[in-house]
Every structure is written in structure tokens, then in C-alpha cells.
Amino acid sequence: xxxxxxxxxxxxxxxxxxxxxxxxxxxxxxxxxxxxxxxxxxxxxxxxxxxxxxxxxxxxxxxxxxxxxxxxxxxxxxxxxxxxxxxxxxxxxxxxxxxxxxxxxxxxxxxxxxxxxxxxxxxxxxxxxxxxxxxxxxxxxxxxxxxxxxxxxxxxxxxxxxxxxxxxxxxxxxxxxxxxxxxxxxxxxxxxxxxxxxxxxxxxxxxxxxxxxxxxxxxxxxxxxxxxxxxxxxxxxxxxxxxxxxxxxxxxxxxxxxxxxxxxxxxxxxxxxxxxxxxxxxxxxxxxxxxxxxxxxxxxxxxxxxxxxxxxxxxxxxxxxxxxxxxxxxxxxxxxxxxxxxxxxxxxxxxxxxxxxxxxxxxxxxxxxxxxxxxxxxxxxxxxxxxxxxxxxxxxxxxxxxxxxxxxxxxxxxxxxxxxxxxxxxxxxxxxxxxxxxxxxxxxxxxxxxxxxxxxxxxxxxxxxxxxxxxxxxxxxxxxxxxx
Amino acid sequence: xxxxxxxxxxxxxxxxxxxxxxxxxxxxxxxxxxxxxxxxxxxxxxxxxxxxxxxxxxxxxxxxxxxxxx
Numbered sequence: 001x002x003x004x005x006x007x008x009x010x011x012x013x014x015x016x017x018x019x020x021x022x023x024x025x026x027x028x029x030x031x032x033x034x035x036x037x038x039x040x041x042x043x044x045x046x047x048x049x050x051x052x053x054x055x056x057x058x059x060x061x062x063x064x065x066x067x068x069x070x071x072x073x074x075x076x077x078x079x080x081x082x083x084x085x086x087x088x089x090x091x092x093x094x095x096x097x098x099x100x101x102x103x104x105x106x107x108x109x110x111x112x113x114x115x116x117x118x119x120x121x122x123x124x125x126x127x128x129x130x131x132x133x134x135x136x137x138x139x140x141x142x143x144x145x146x147x148x149x150x151x152x153x154x155x156x157x158x159x160x161x162x163x164x165x166x167x168x169x170x171x172x173x174x175x176x177x178x179x180x181x182x183x184x185x186x187x188x189x190x191x192x193x194x195x196x197x198x199x200x201x202x203x204x205x206x207x208x209x210x211x212x213x214x215x216x217x218x219x220x221x222x223x224x225x226x227x228x229x230x231x232x233x234x235x236x237x238x239x240x241x242x243x244x245x246x247x248x249x250x251x252x253x254x255x256x257x258x259x260x261x262x263x264x265x266x267x268x269x270x271x272x273x274x275x276x277x278x279x280x281x282x283x284x285x286x287x288x289x290x291x292x293x294x295x296x297x298x299x300x301x302x303x304x305x306x307x308x309x310x311x312x313x314x315x316x317x318x319x320x321x322x323x324x325x326x327x328x329x330x331x332x333x334x335x336x337x338x339x340x341x342x343x344x345x346x347x348x349x350x351x352x353x354x355x356x357x358x359x360x361x362x363x364x365x366x367x368x369x370x371x372x373x374x375x376x377x378x379x380x381x382x383x384x385x386x387x388x389x390x391x392x393x394x395x396x397x398x399x400x401x402x403x404x405x406x407x408x409x410x411x412x413x414x415x416x417x418x419x420x421x422x423x424x425x426x427x428x429x430x431x432x433x434x435x436x437x438x439x440x441x442x443x444x445x446x447x448x449x450x451x452x453x454x455x456x457x458x459x460x461x462x463x464x465x466x467x468x469x470x471x472x473x474x475x476x477x478x479x480x481x482x483x484x
Numbered sequence: 485x486x487x488x489x490x491x492x493x494x495x496x497x498x499x500x501x502x503x504x505x506x507x508x509x510x511x512x513x514x515x516x517x518x519x520x521x522x523x524x525x526x527x528x529x530x531x532x533x534x535x536x537x538x539x540x541x542x543x544x545x546x547x548x549x550x551x552x553x554x
Contacts, residue, residue, distance in 0.1 A: 042528035046536075066528055192504040265541070271520050273505050277512045281520040285541040347542030349520050353512035361517065367539035375539040383517040391517065401538050426538055437525070441516070458525040466536070474532060478525040 031157050032080045035483035037452060038070040040476065048424070048470030049322070051094040051134055053213075055299040055331065056410035056422030057320055058097065058134025060470060064090040066147075075154075082153040089146045093136065096143030098297045099214040100132030100328040101310060129236055131311030132328035134319075145175045162189040168202075176296075179206040185267075194273040196281075204263040208256075210296035215310075215330045216253045224249060235310060237330065242313030247306070252333040252415055261291040277353040287343040299331040300420055301411040320410075335421035337406055343369040347377075359383045361393075367401075373426065375401035383439075391439040395462070400430035424468055435462030445482050452481035 048060035066088030075081050149172035157164045170181040183202030222229040239245040271281035311327030318324050347365035361381040368374045379397035404426040406419045413420040437460035445453025464472040534540045
């Protein structure tokens with residue numbers, strides 16, 4: 001009897017212990033409750049007068065339309081997978097002038113090289129011969145291109161949600177450029193999740209398929225006799241006085257041997273909740289790029305070389321004026337830049353919750369690299385909550401940079417230099433950007449399309465003006481849906 | 485001078501962090517506009533800035549590769 005009582009007590013104790021153990025299971029909130037889908041689209045246009053394809057002079061007119069679909073889905077309680085699929089299409093006066101001429105010479109080329117893309121859309125040569133202008137778009141196929149990109153990111157959180165690791169892969173492709181990237185990072189939160197420290201590393205293995213300015217491309221194929229063959233067969237080349245000449249010989253030009261561009265980046269991030277209304281973060285990046293860092297279709301005109309043209313001689317004297325609609329200067333070379341660049345940007349964000357109606361968002365970045373470029377970026381945004389659902393946010397951004405030691409304006413480089421570019425993006429300038437945004441949020445996702453509930457609409461518009469007269473506008477709209 | 489200001493700012497920040505904010509006190513901190521990252525819809529602006537300016541990185545976005553830009 002005593003034994004039975006002991007066994008019974010033991011069983012009760014075991015069951016009771018088991019039940020007690022079950023009640024200690026800690027509730028774990030899912031990292032992401034349900035799948036989120038973002039649809040994003042943007043329209044961008046710009047205009048300027050320092051086209052790098054034309055050696056630092058000419059139209060920079062460009063329009064770009066881009067869209068992305070970003071799907072962020074929970075894999076399990078702890079992990080998410082984000083797929084980002086994007087496409088953008090641009091049309092550009094500048095890049096159209098890789099081949100600026102409205103028609104070929106006698107033959108139209110007929111070769112089997114990459115210039116076919118440029119020459120396919122040409123119209124028949126008029127009796128007066130081909131002509132072009134850095135101030136006008138040509139009809140060549142290089143006036144437009146598409147970029148497609150896809151990336152995937154997997155993120156995993158610890159049970160306590162204070163340690164996250166992630167890995168990502170990416171791929172993108174343009175007509176003349178392909179990129180493959182991969183990377184990963186970790187983030188840890190401590191101090192009651194008031195402090196976060198993160199590390200990130202990425203590698204991009206990119207490859208160019210070089211396209212050269214037409215005149216240099218033909219020279220690379222036919223050599224010194226290129227004006228009598230291929231694309232330029234029968235075409236008259238003019239000197240500075242508008243006289244026919246055969247002296248044009250871009251002997252400085254050599255095709256590019258190595259077409260790879262590798263980028264290695266590491267990033268350290270620190271963020272801190274300073275008070276109930278103030279938080280900040282600091283990012284420190286280190287970036288090393290190696291390989292072909294110049295762009296193969298950026299023309300260079302040397303100050304110590306004679307000038308040669310194709311087109312109508314009456315426009316030669318006002319070549320640098322937008323009224324030039326009929327003559328194009330032949331390149332001496334393409335831009336040449338070192339095969340290594342080391343970049344050091346450090347940035348900080350500081351956000352302050354002023355009250356229930358206003359929030360202040362600020363950003364600052366200092367940037368330095370070994371091409372002697374230094375820059376400062378500062379931006380400020382003031383979200384104003386008009387109601388539970390609507391927020392408007394005016395914003396302003398200021399940017400300034402010192403020019404690269406390899407930069408010189410149109411036709412000022414000397415042929416004796418080792419490196420040279422007339423890319424205005426590498427010159428000294430400052431820029432102002434200002435605009436506004438409107439945000440609509442419905443946390444109850446009342447509006448639905450199929451199984452997707454609309455949570456958020458974000459629209460923003462910004463105007464950008466550079467001190468060298470480049471002007472741009474960009475409008476973006478984004479829709480966030482929650483899968484239900 | 486700038487370095488001193490930054491250093492002082494960091495010290496103040498670290499000292500402030502000793503008074504940690506509890507989760508239930510983070511109503512303002514958790515406001516969507518308080519996120520310490522660029523907005524999702526800002527990505528296209530960042531992309532064109534990377535093309536049109538020499539600087540890149542330290543903004544939480546991509547800092548190199550993937551396009552024929554700098």
C-alpha cells in the first residue's frame with residue numbers, strides 16, 4: 001500500500017512538474033507577421049551643358065523611368081526573405097552621342113563589332129555627308145538602355161531578437177555592364193535595445209562590355225587608314241578652318257584590355273536611443289574599387305592637339321554654343337583614370353520627435369577618397385502629421401564637393417598627362433535639392449486589391465540644381481501592401 | 485574645432501545612454517518617421533545622386549558596384 005502511495009505521489013509530482021514546465025514557454029513574436037509587398041516607381045529628368053560623352057560640353061538631357069517590386073516575406077517566426085526586382089529605362093542625348101552622326105559614310109560600316117548597335121538605326125547618308133552636334137541627340141540606338149536588377153536578402157533573428165544576421169545576393173545587367181554582388185552582416189542590440197551595433201560587408205564583381213566613341217572604334221579596327229574604310233569611308237574630315245583634311249589620327253587611343261571592376265565594401269553602424277524623443281546613428285564605410293573605373297565612351301579633347309570635325313563647317317566657330325546644330329568634334333582619346341580608388345564616407349543621422357505633430361529628421365555625411373575628392377552632404381526633413389493618416393514632409397539637401405585631381409574641363413587636358421577626365425560629376429561644385437513628400441498610412445489596411453491590403457502610399461518630388469547649371473527633377477511614388 | 489564638437493557630442497551621447505529608455509517609453513522613438521534609415525521611396529534619389537556626385541556610401545544604401553556609375 002505504501003509503495004502504491006509513493007508511486008502515485010511520484011506520478012502526480014511528475015505530471016505537475018511537466019505542467020509547470022509547459023507554462024514557462026516564452027511567447028515569441030514573429031519577426032514579420034505577414035508578407036509585405038512594395039510597388040515603387042519613379043520619373044527622373046535632367047538637363048545640363050557639360051556632357052562627358054562629348055568631352056565636357058553639350059547636352060546632358062536625360063529621362064529615366066524606373067520601377068521596383070519588393071516582396072518581404074516571413075520564412076518562419078525568426079526569419080524573413082526579401083526579393084527586390086527592378087527595371088529602369090533611360091533615354092539620353094548624351095549617350096546617344098557615342099555615335100553623334102546622323103548617317104554613315106559611303107558603306108555604313110557593315111562590320112561585325114559592337115558598333116552595330118549604334119549604326120543599325122541610321123538613316124541613309126544625305127548628299128552633304130554625315131553631321132552631328134554635342135547639343136543635340138542623335139538617332140543612334142545608344143540613346144536608350146535598360147537596367148534590370150534583382151536581389152535577395154535573408155535575415156534571421158535570435159529568439160531574444162537582439163541578434164540578427166543576414167546574407168544577400170544581387171545581379172544587375174545593362175547593355176554594356178553586368179554586376180554580381182553578394183554580402184552579409186550582423187547586428188546586435190543591447191542596453192535594453194537602446195544601442196545597436198552592426199557590421200556589413202559586400203563584394204561586387206562587375207564587368208564592362210566597352211563601347212567606344214564611333215571615331216575611336218573605327219580607328220581601333222582599321223588603324224591609320226580608318227578614314228578610307230568602314231564607317232568613315234568617303235566622309236570628309238574638317239580642320240579648325242573648315243578645310244578638308246586627312247591629318248586626323250587619334251594615336252593616343254588604345255582599346256581597354258581589362259574590363260572588370262570589383263568593389264569591396266565594409267560598413268560599421270552604431271545607433272543609440274538617447275532619450276524618449278531623440279535617437280541617432282553613425283555609419284562608417286570603407287570602400288575599395290579596383291579595375292576599370294573609367295567609362296569607355298567618355299571623350300577627351302587635348303588642348304595641345306589640333307581639332308578635327310565632321311559636319312558643316314559654318315558651325316565650327318560656335319562649336320561651344322548650343323546654336324551649333326551641325327558639326328561634331330572628333331575625339332583625341334577616352335578618359336583615363338587609375339585602376340584603384342579608396343573611398344571613406346562617414347555619415348550620421350539624428351532624429352528628434354518634437355511633438356505629436358512634428359518630427360525632425362537630419363543627416364550629415366563627410367566623404368573623402370584618394371582621387372582628392374572631399375564632400376559634405378547635409379539634409380533636413382520635417383514631417384508634419386496633418387492627421388492620423390496624412391503626413392507631409394518638406395525637405396532640403398545641400399551637397400558640396402572638391403574636384404578630382406584628374407578632372408579638367410573641356411579641352412584643357414594635355415596629352416602628356418597620365419590620367420584625365422572631363423566628367424563634370426568629378427569637378428568642384430555644390431548642389432541644392434529641395435522638395436516635399438506626402439505620406440498616407442492606413443494601419444487597418446481598409447482598401448484591398450485581391451489579397452493585398454493597402455497600408456501606405458508615399459509620394460515625393462524633388463528639384464535638384466548644381467552650380468554648373470545641371471538641373472534635375474525626380475518624382476517617386478510607392479505603395480505598400482500587406483498580404484491578408 | 486569640428487573634431488572637438490563631434491567628440492563632445494559623442495561623449496554626451498554615451499553618457500545619456502546610461503539612462504536607458506524602457507520599451508514602454510518608446511512611443512515616440514517607434515514612430516515611423518523616427519526610423520534611422522532612408523525612406524523606402526528615397527532609393528531612386530540616392531541612385532541618381534550616386535551617378536551625379538562623386539560621393540557614395542554611409543547612408544545605409546549601396547556603396548558601390550551594380551552600375552556603371554562611380
